Amino acid sequence: MHYRILGPVRVWRGDTELTLGPPKQQALLALLLARAGQLLTPQEVIDALWEEPPGSAVNVVHRHVGALRRLLEPELPSRADARRLLRGAGGYRLPAGPGELDxxxxxxxxxxxxxxxxxxxxxxxxxxxxxxxxxxxxxxxxxxxxxxxxxxxxxxxxxxxxxxxxxxxxxxxxxxxxxxxxxxxxxxxxxxxxxxxxxxxxxxxxxxxxxxxxxxxxxxxxxxxxxxxxxxxxxxxxxxxxxxxxxxRQAVPVPLAVPAPSPVPAPVTTAGEQDRTTTAERPAPQLLPAQLPSDIATFAGRRAELALSGSLLDARPEAEPGNTTPAIAAISGMAGVGKTTLAVHWAHEVAHRFPDGQLFVNLRGFHPTMEPPAAPDVMREVVSALGVPPQRVPDDPEALPAFYRSLLAPRRLLILLDNARDSEQVRPLLPGAPGSLTLITSRHRLDGLAVTHTVRFIGLEVLSLAEGVEFLTRRLGAERLAAEPAAAEAIVELCGHLPLALAIVAARALLNPRFALETVADELRAARGSLDAFTSSDAQVDARSVFSWSCHGLSEAAKRLFRLIGGAHSGPELSVAAAASLAGVPAGDARRQLGELLDRGLLTEDAPGRFSCHELLRALARELSFDRDDEGVRVRARRRLFEHYLHTAHAADALLAPYRDRVPVRPPGEGVVPETLTGERQAAQWLYRQRQVLLAAVEGAALDGGAGDGLCWRLAATLELFLDRAGRWDEQRGIQELALSAARRDGDTTGEAYALRALGFAYHRLGRNAESHETLTRALARFADAGDPHGAHGRATAHRSLAFLSNGTGDHVRALEHYRLASALYDTSGHRTGAAAVLNEIGWTHILTGAYEQALDDCGKAVLLHQENGNRNGEAAAWDSVGYARHHRGEFPEALAAYDRALALYRAVGDLSLQADTLTHIGDSHEGAGSQAAATAAWREAAELFEHLGHPDARQVRDRLARPAAPESADDAPGGRG
The missing domain is CATH 1.25.40.10 (Tetratricopeptide repeat domain)
Structure with a gap:
């Protein structure tokens, strides 16, 4: 077979040219040939062939694939495997060698x-x-x-x-x-x-x-x-x-020879000094500099970054009359993320636009043994590359920069300054006139250049999963990855999507072609948490060595914080206050140390004031901590950090539900810096944002044991209401089981009671009702053992949980009995907010039994009590109950008015899950009133909120949107707790 794609698409079998069929079939073949043997997905074909694909697009593509197979292999038996057009994992490819494809x-x-x-x-x-x-x-x-x-x-x-x-x-x-x-x-x-x-x-x-x-x-x-x-x-x-x-100016020689460089400016001379350069000393015509390192043939991904880089030249300001701004791009990122690879690749793509040559300078900003070169040395290196003999370069350090800039000014050069230490190292080397492009790479962000120059900053992140798979495909071949697609994706994940780690692993797999990719993935899993899988005898590509170079020049305090992030912090991110607590230093000191780590690419700032560390850098930090810090240092750091999260979560819970029964905590210990939360909305946002970190803190405290046990169950108890309302019931179960074990180890009856109560309620949410009843009954007993002041309130809340369980199983009589006992306990202790909440929940139980008049009386009283107490969350719950009762009486306008009051209060306090719950009820009442458009709008907003939270109730709301239903039945349980 012979294929041509360079021009019109054509195919020959032997000496016979084939007729390629209808236009879309020809286009499919052209796409396959343009991929040159690489995978082409059906979606890519559809996107190319149709602007608005018909519903039959997939079938049309399949038909064209079948027709091409018959065209290319007419002798192929039915159902036999094709050799010319192959179906792989996720797409098609047409293998051909250089002798077949032009x-x-x-x-x-x-x-x-x-x-x-x-x-x-x-x-x-x-x-x-x-x-x-x-x-x-x-x-x-x-x-x-x-x-x-x-x-x-x-x-x-x-x-x-x-x-x-x-x-x-x-x-x-x-x-x-x-x-x-x-x-x-x-x-x-x-x-x-x-x-x-x-x-x-x-x-x-x-x-x-x-x-x-x-x-x-x-x-x-x-x-x-x-x-x-x-x-x-x-x-x-x-x-x-x-x-x-x-x-x-006849600067191109005739006959054809080497083009002469642009005139070299005379050196800057002081007053009275004569330029002694003779004609013989002037530079002879020579080759233009072409110093770029070779491009990587297997370069993969980075399309967004290349597009961003290309836009810098597509709208280059020097093309505008009177504009004197040079084109500068700075690529920053952590070690091993592929900054130089990207810069070199882009430089090769645009090198033709700079006819006076390309310069490459390694600034050695993070070299393990060599000092970064001084600016005058770099200038002399560049001047020499441009053909200026040493005797013409001024020795005066003040004259050299002017000579350097004058030499660059008339030229169109591409200058790549690689591995810059900081802005100060780079600033003297930048051209002062338009025409040239300067690319800079650095582990620093080079913020200082933004003050003095117009720079396009490109922060390079790790590869996406698709880019990581493409990276492996280009290095190991499409066939090998198509055979084990799941293992390839696992390797990308286990390498933390980092190009350096992927390159090391790909090299090992390439040198051992008989190794299954799943075997490689298993090795990475076994070494997870360390850098042992990413070692090399070449220090330039050894992950441990490359990462370690980023630590050179850090202050001792920043080095210590970095070690503690690996050795004592297990969550995905940390704030300034969390870092201060981890290190046991004031927040101002922690902010400066985080800034150092951020500048060196050892941390990333995912959002203002929120920092994360790549898992492989965290592995380096952990190794350094275990090498240089004793266990006591790490234990004390962890305890401070757990206290930080406990006290901040406690403050957030107090803002969101100020009148609920909560676990007592001691004042913060020395070196603990809690977050400052100023209102309900900020408290809610902090809890949602830090959820993964808080869960990790509970697990970490449980693993620590000892004093960590008390921190474990207290933090779990503090998170109970938040996790329940967010629909994170399996996470609730997990941390409360840890809390129960921790409280028992600690011999703390109160802690055991809190954990049992939260765990029992989580079991009910998860449909494990028998376990729920048993666990909540045990919680009642343990609260009785704990005694006052927490025993009475704890028993009251346990009775409310048992009532909720009874309502969920249809035993409303038992539910009312549990509420009667809870109400008596609150009345005895004078807990007015608890009594108001129980009154609302009694009203809800009456709704479930169809006693709507009684429900409206109870819930209306609850509204007034919550207003007197200033409990906006409780008031909102009561208004929602009022609306629910009105809805089931068919009083839809009155129901919507009550729901609107509940929604306004939930929005004021920032409670997203209960906003979604009330919006669902609003949609139901609009539907009952015959306003389907308003119902759909409310349900859509509710679904979006639930999905944002990852709440399981999102599915029920999506079902309403897909198949509008009648108003929900009176057997449904409330979405929130009073």
Whole structure:
């Protein structure tokens, strides 16, 4: 078989050219060929073929795949496995080698050209590039529907073609006249297809002039200038203008030879000093600098970052008259995230736009043994690369920067400053005039440059799951990953999506092709929590070494905090106050230390004041802590941190439910810095945001034992109401079981009672009613054993929980008896808010039995009592009950009025779950009143809130939206607790 995609898509079997069928079938084949043997998903095909896919799109694609299989393998028996067009995990691919597919042959010739040039044989390099370009029969996608021809796959192939033409033109300028003539024909062909590509026309002008055809070169410039003005209304850009200027000043030698560099400025001299440079000392014409490291052929992902980077040049300010702003991009991120890889890849993509060459400088900002170079040394290195002899470079340190900037000013250079230490190291090296592009990489964020320069900042994160799989696919091959897709995804997750870790693991898998990917994943699982799986004899790619370099130069206090984050903090993120508690220092000191870690890429700031640490960096921190800190240091740090979360959660709970019975806590210990919460809304937001951290703190305190047991059950008790209302009932069960064990170890009867009560209620939420009844009954007994002051209130709440359970199982008589006992306990202790809550819950029980008049009387009294007590949450619950009773009496306007009051109060206190619960009731009443549109709007808002919380009630609301139902029956239990 022979396939062509470079131009119109064509296929031959032997000497016979095949008829490729209808347009969409041809387009599918073209997409497969453009992928060059890589996987093409059905969704990608659908997106390419249709702007608005029909419902039958998937079936149409399947039919075209079947037709192509029969076309390519007419002898294939029915139901036999195809060899030409393969179905893999998640898509299709058409395997072909360089001898079959022109695209692969083109790329192979281009790689051979690069090798020849690197070996010093420039003439052969040009010959091979010309041979590669001879394979093109026009733009890829020619003949396809315009929508398909504009697909990114074909656009990318055309960009490969253009880049190769420009590469051949640049290479021909340093060979001879014959090669220049060969490339000239290719340039004429290319500008015919791409009449507005200024970089292409600039090379055509330059090559014509180098061949001694200056008049023709000037005619080409005038032609494209007129076309740009007439059709686009713009003037030629800097690159085309520069080519024109070189022709005018005869800076391109004839016959064709090496282009002369731009004039070197004279050194800055002091008064009375003469420039002693002789003509013999002036630099001779030489090769343009091309210092970029080689690009990585297996580069994967980063499309969003490349698009962001490309926009910097697409709207480059130096093209605007009077604008003197240089183009600068700074890429920052943690060690191993792929900053240099991205910068080098992007630099190679845009290098053709900078005709005066590319410079690469390793600033060694985080080198383990070598000091970063001083700015004057870097300047001399750059000046030398541009062909200036040492005797022309001023020795005066004040004159050197001016000379350096003057040398760069007239040139269009691409400058890559890699591995910068900080803004101060970079600032003196930046060009002062437009025309050049400077790329900077650093583990620091380089915030200081934002003050003095216009910089495009790109914060590089770890790869997405899809990008990580693409990364492995490009290194290990599509077939190997298609055979074990789940293992590939597991490897990405176990590597923390970090490119360095993925590269190390991929290298191991590549060197051991018989290893199953699942075996590799198992090794990573076994080593999880350490860096042992990411070691290498090469320190440049050893994760432990690379990460450790980020710690050099940190203050001792910042190093200690970093170690404690790994050794004593188990949650996914921490705040300034949490870090202060962890380290036992004031908040101001913690903020400065976090700033140091953030600058070095050892932490990321996910939101203002919220910091997280990549799991592999956390593994390094843990290793450092166990190496340098004794266990006592870590234990004390953990205890301070657990106290921080306990006291902050306690304050949040007090703001949200100020009148409920809660566990007592001692004052914060030395070095503990709780968060400052100023209102109900902030308290609710803090609890929702820190949920995972708080759960980790409960688990950590349980693992610590000893004094940690008391912290464990107290924190679990404090989180009880929050987790219940958020619908996190399985999480509730988990931490309350830990709390129960901790309280028993601690011999604390009160703690055991609180844990049993919360655990019993969680069992009911999860449908485990028998266990719920048994556990709540035990809680009653343990509260009785605990005695006052907490025993009476605890027993009252346990009775309310048993009543809720009884209502849920339809035993309303028993529920009312439990409420009678709870009410008596509250009356005896003078707990007015508890009594009001019970009154509302008694009213709700009457709703469930159909006694709506009695319910309205009880719930109305509860509203008044809560108003007297100032309990807005309790008042909202009572208004919701009033609305529910009105709804079941068919009094929908009155029900909606009550619900609106409940909703306003819940919004004021920031209780999202009960807002959603009341919105669900509002939707039901609107539906009952015949207003389906209003019902749908309320249910949609409720569903969105429940889904935001991950609440299981979201499903019930979505069912209402999908199949509008009659008003809910009176057997339903309330969504919240009074």
């Amino acid at each position: 695209l692969l042959r083109f790329r192979s010739l281009r790689e051979d050209a690069h090798r020849a040039t690197a070996a010093g044989d420039r003439a052969r390099g040009v010959d091979l590039l010309v041979d590669a370009l001879a394979m093109w029969g026009g733009p890829a996608g020619t003949g396809l529907a315009p929508r398909v021809a504009a697909h990114p796959l074909f656009t990318a192939l055309n960009q490969e073609y253009l880049a190769t033409v420009k590469e051949a033109a640049d290479a021909a300028l340093v060979t001879d006249h014959a090669h220049g003539e060969r490339v000239l024909a290719l340039l004429h062909q290319a500008v015919h297809h791409y009449p507005f590509d200024e970089a292409l026309h600039a090379r055509l002008v330059t090559v014509l002039a180098a061949l001694g055809r200056q008049a023709e070169a000037l005619a080409v410039h005038e032609s494209v200038r007129a076309r740009l003005a007439g059709e686009l209304g713009v003037d030629p850009g800097p690159e085309l203008r520069a080519a024109h200027e070189r022709v005018l």
